[in-house]
Amino acid sequence: MKRALTVIHALGLLIVVFSLTYLLPLLTAVIYSDMPMVLDFLVAMLWTASAGILMWLLSRRYKGELSIRHGYLLVVAMWTAMPAFATLPLMMTMPWLSFTDAYFETMSGLTTTGSTVLTGLDYLPPAINVWRHELNWMGGLGIIVLAVAVLPLLGIGGRQLFKAETPGPMKDSALTPRIAETARSLWVVYVVITLICVLSLKWAGMDWLDSVCHAFSAMGLGGFSTHDASIGYFNSPKIEFVMIVFMLIAVVNFATHFLAWRGRTLKVYLRDAEAVASLGLILGSCVTITLYLQWAGVYSNFWTSLRYASFNLVSIATSSGYASTDYAQWPIFAPLWMMFLTAIAASSGSTGGGIKMIRTLVLVKQAGREFLKLLHPSIVNPMKIGGYVVSNNIVFSVLGFIFLYFMTIVTLTFVLLISGLDFLTALTAILASINNCGPGLGNVGPALNYQGLSDFQTWMCTFAMLIGRLEIFTVLILFTPQFWRR
Secondary structure, three states: OHHHHHHHHHHHHHHHHHHHHHHHHHHHHHHOOOHHHHHHHHHHHHHHHHHHHHHHHHOHHHOOOOOHHHHHHHHHHHHHHHHHHHHHHHHHHOOOOOHHHHHHHHHHHHOOOOOOOOOOHHHOOHHHHHHHHHHHHHHHHOHHHHHHHHHHHHOOOOHHHHHHHOOOOOOOOOOOOOHHHHHHHHHHHHHHHHHHHHHHHHHHOOOHHHHHHHHHHHHOOOOOOOOOOHHHHOOOHHHHHHHHHHHHHHOOOHHHHHHHHHHOOOHHHHHOHHHHHHHHHHHHHHHHHHHHHHHHOOOOOHHHHHHHHHHHHHHHHOOOOOOOOOHHHOOOHHHHHHHHHHHHOOOOOOOOOOOOHHHHHHHHHHHHHHHHHHHOOOOOOOEEEOOEEEOHHHHHHHHHHHHHHHHHHHHHHHHHHHOOOOHHHHHHHHHHHHOOOOOOOHHHOOOOOHHHOOHHHHHHHHHHHHHHHOOOHHHHHHHOHHHHOO
């Protein structure tokens, strides 16, 4: 009970902080003179803040440092509670929207998945579109990481939160000695790059609303758009190029961006083996798919093939989920290869989803070690990535994660198959959800959305988004008996 109350105390503070995020859409509503939306967001902010204050007051006697178990509980509690509160503006604006669909939409936003059940995005109130994209942006680097920078000021330590929420196996590395300073450093980099993205999209031809919204979702690799046709609405090679650049920036570890900025050198990127592998795989795949589409006769010339292949492949590989065309109509090799890339191409510490490139490198290196061990059983061959030795503990952790990752995909795919979906739709819906990518194929392809799923299927995809964003272990550990033993 005491453990739960300590978590509730911290969660109450986080909910109060979260209520402040309504200020941006509230300001948007004021700018556009949309008084009904002003009222809706004021009410949502009041309800959210009141709930957080009540939780904090009822548990204030249990304020204290968070243990490892507290950290995991709080992370999962936060990532399930925040989407629930975030549904308030959607349900007040669209009373026909069920809680299931509203929760799916906000979970998709906060986990930076980018899947949607909404149509008529072009006609939504500007404040609602800003709210959806702000969720993408906040989820990008993690609400918890932001909270880590704030919690010490409130008397609650944040290191366990940071370790529980930070993606990738290298969770113990720190940019700065204090965890709050680390979180603030990452957010400074994140905010600066986002502002540059806003200005670049405005230069490329978007209006200010679209520039802000798409910069938010591009940096969060969330894929939400203000238009049903996504980036295809603009039909602009210049906009697509700017989006490609910033999606590739966002798919690299933000710690690497910070170190490059602090050291005033680009050599940091060349020393980051994960960034080199990630960008090399994505850019190499762009060339390959371009040549494949040209060979298959999908487009009439090489430059058109390069344009559409590059944008859509980068979007899916980075787990953004934008679309400039219905790539589901391409020969099946191309979209399936893109779905495969979304599982492995993102760097740890980036805003992307999937198993992360660092784990892929560990698996490749471990396979090589096993081959060498078969030939030389007594050899001592430590694993090195980027010049650094990777301990066997990390290798075993990666192997366990990969097993759970694939078993989760298989299990949830079969659940969707039992519920009545066809195989292609079921498999790619789960792949897109757990990799936080957005569109799948079949009935959830880029020309469609998740609106046609039943409530049960929607909740399964929602669960997949959650465990994908928190990298499986953080959620599934709560279902083990060992976690609840003293």
